[in-house]
Amino acid sequence: MNNNQKRIVIAGSLFLAGLLFLAGRLIQIQLVSTESFSKHKINLIDQSVRQRTHSFTINEGRGLLLDRNGEMISAELRPAVILFPFLKGEEGAIDEVANALGKSPSLIRRSLEEHEEPFVISDEKDHITSETMDKINKLKLPGVYAHYIARNKHSEFASALLGVTGQAPEVVKKNYKDKLDKGIVSINTKIGKTGLQQAFDPFLISEGETKLIYHVDRSGSPLFGLDVKYLAPSNPFYPVSVKTTIDSELQHILEDAVDKSGIKNGGAVLLDVSNNELLGMVSRPYHTGLSKNQMVARHAPGSIFKVVTAAAAIENKDLQKGRNFDCDLGIDGKSAKHPLGTLDFTASFSQSCNRTFGMLANEMMETNDKIIDDYAEKLGLTIRSGWHGQVYHYPEFKQFPEEEQGTIWGDRYDRNQPLAVSQTAIGQKNVQVTPLSVANMMAGIARGGKMEEVKAATKILYKNGNTLLSFPNHKQEKGIEPYTAQKLQMLLRGVITDPKGTGRALQKLPYTVAGKSGTAEKGDSNTSNKWFAGYFPADQPKYALVVVDFDYTDANTTVISAYADIVNKIYKNDKEK
Template identity: 75%
Template sequence: MKRIHKRIVIAGALFLAALFLLVGRLVQIQLISTESFSKHNINLIDESVRQRTHSFMINEGRGLLLDRKGQMISAELKPAIILFPFIKEQKGAIDKVAAILDKQPENIKSALKRHEEPFVIADDQDQLTQETMEEINNLQLPGVYAQYISRTKHSPFAGALLGVTGQAPEIIKKKYPDKLEKGTITINTKIGKTGLQQAFDPFLISEGETKLIYHVDRSGSPLFGLDVKYLSPSNPFYPVSVKTTIDKNLQEIMEKSVKASHIKRGGAVLIDIETNELLGMVSVPYTSGLIKNQMLSRHAPGSVFKLVTAASAIEHQDLASGRTFDCNLGIDGKEAKHPLGRLDFSESFAQSCNRTFGLLANEMVIENPKRIDEYAEKLGLSGRSGWRGQVYHYQDFAQFPEEEAGNIWGASYDKKVPLAISQTAIGQKDVQVTPLSVARMVAAIARGGTVKEVKAATEIEYKNGTTFLSFPDHKTEDKIEPYTAKKLQMLMREVVTSPKGTGRALNELPYAVAGKSGTAEKGGSEASNKWFAGYFPAGQPKYSLVIVDLDYKGGANGVLSAYSEIVKQIYKYDKKNK
């Protein structure tokens, strides 16, 4: 009997303990941790409301990226007819909507059965005229709305440059704790993950969605009648727009030309020489994921780097003047793979003789070990090229946060090794620069020697069109002498006009081109980096264009074909828009 009584006591105690645990858990859920439940900090009140709320987002509230003419390039605005599921309870409503949209009522009924939340029944921009949308709204049917809806674009157009958005709760918590605390954003708010979306995220991040909402009961029926509310942020200044420097038409020309050239890995950069603003940027391959922008990544430039060596030789007692060089030899003094005979300095540049620039570099480094470094900096290849500075309360704001810094040397000991010096002089060994910085260098030479930061945006505008902030030009000390720039311009023109010049395929274009080719070998790989960096029109420089194929394996030169096509199409575009 005692044993049975003991078991009853133990069972009762366990039951009471379980009951207390259950009550404690309920107290925690209902009273203590309602706003930060579990390790994920779930707001149970918000989740409860969310489960009883059906909504349709009209605009996610994220700021816009505009091209230089003010056209949207990061989002698209399109007309749509939105239906709420409870429309099926209204007699005759479906027939009226179907008649206006020229649809069968049965098709709309079928769509309603498949959706438990609001959805778009029509978004054909050709079909949905302004008159059609007004006709729908004039019906004044609860649950039927004609609205222009905005959606972020994840399209190939300037994809690598503009970047992508997505959810990143951990970054949200770390980067925007104040906004989270105020409730203007949630941990699920989309942020910029790459490109300009990432760079300008502090300004573009949503201050609240614009949406249509209604509340439902357990069965999904409207909780407060057929009352759909329109909710939008109350701040009249947001969302803002970032006015970029991108020319939508030129960007499209570049993308089509690079695609037609069959460059599989590489891309193109186009800069306005007068303003040093980025007009277009293409990086391939591109997917909507987080793949690197090759135009902001550093690569071996090959003979394009001879512009640096040439500038130094010209500026210091004109080392190359009156001399000829045995271009049957390579930089190692052995027979060259492609013997070119005996050439003077200009011919060596046009035909890209490695021997000439290897010898000159060694002479200069003996005199001053920092000579190549100094001219790489003067021409904008060291460090980063994109606009950086204080913006608002951001001390080091970068318009190209993904941009990698250029590199010239590996070990400092290399400056004492003749072969290493020669390899560096022709853009091999440890030389690594970005296509953006090469385009910047070319622009500096074309404008007379002064280096400027590259801008991708000029200003940020409030919702009402007034300027929130702008990005002023920064003065720079980096420059070469005007005489040196003029001499380099002449050398670059000969690359195209000389019968044996490496850019002679570009000599018959409607815009005269000046530039420098480059081929950089990659150790242990059959592929090489194939470059052409130049500007046009040669007489009145307007555009700096750099194209690179990072996976060139011989055969047809896709870089020159793409360069040629872009120049032709820009000429037509300029002529049409004079």
């Protein structure tokens, strides 16, 4: 065989190998790996259909969050007219649509030229009414449909509490493998990433979109005539709705008061004392996206924590009964920054004397070095305050999945250091609690010492309105004695009524208030954590409220002004009902 013949054989072999490779690749694409092509596991059939399909999503199929009155708060329904691009050139249809909408035909034509996918004329800009929708649908024009569309709300309303949704393929693979394998969800299905959207995601996750679709050829012209199909999930029970405890009117009151007061880093928590349900929650700063909910995160409470020390002292009556304390001194025995003179236990609480509670804590720790821990737990500050428990096959379902648990001691040796004990007793050093747990503590005291978990939702409802499941009240295992609660109620009321009390600015509100202030220093920062926590009306408690500013300076009165504003507006709201 000469060289030319060798070259021909080699060239032919390479050509044949190339053909075999291409044939093998085509077999792989067309027959073998049609549903899982390449390392990216691409479904080629699905992608092929998508390329030939134009669609408009009416509803993503995700379940809804409702307020306590059954109104949607996670999404909204908007009346809309949906136009499909194959209307281009259909002059008669364009004229009829323009006439029904009260617009010029040229405007409709221009809109169609600008879009290659179905698009919507919505109520937001064009004030579509139900009458207009009826008129459009009676025309029975192919490619023109009037329908209510559901869209997620993008607003500050209860943003940190409600949370956000988004795509997270790895989470879908991990948490919803069965649904993914059955084709109920895809890796691109949106899931709840924060807040109640995250907590109730197993129930809210979409099991199929409702959409209008049509198929096109290579030129973009519709296949199968001008037929647009309406596709919706066949399950009559889904999507479900979660009925939350949020009162939309009270939530707006909280948000307006917090923003008006100038609180940029902080927020408020409002509970219904009778059933321990969350009525409203505000967290600032607010950012679109994954905003941290400050109200379920740990923060130094300052003198709010004196409630714990006081509760322990009340049940150790001989320690504080009939005693006076030198409140011209600080917890270190040196001159106090704000001297208060000689005070008894009651006045020490209302005027927030650090010396008194530092001394009492050290005396109690001598006989029981776990006493502060015990009473912090009894008052719910170091355990999970939000509702949690068994729900179906979820053994530890949490309504507040981002909630952090409070802490007291950072170093085990602090229990034996008098100064560290004193600092801990007044809510400094390493004490960290959440605003939610503080509100829960106040609600428990207002109820006479009965501690319960806070609910943010009461029911999950099927699409037809029937109840899928309910969340019963959960009592916390520990609590304080009724006598102790009664004494704490008197102390908390004294904070307001004492002419020198730290809450005296709240004396003239239409609802009487009982509560406690707190200021926690933040190391080298020139700002501090400023709290006011309490309940009202003091004689017949209905609401427990916490307001906190984490960037407080002595020059502002953000917390007190916000607290007073909220109480005034809730009183007015109650009277108008």
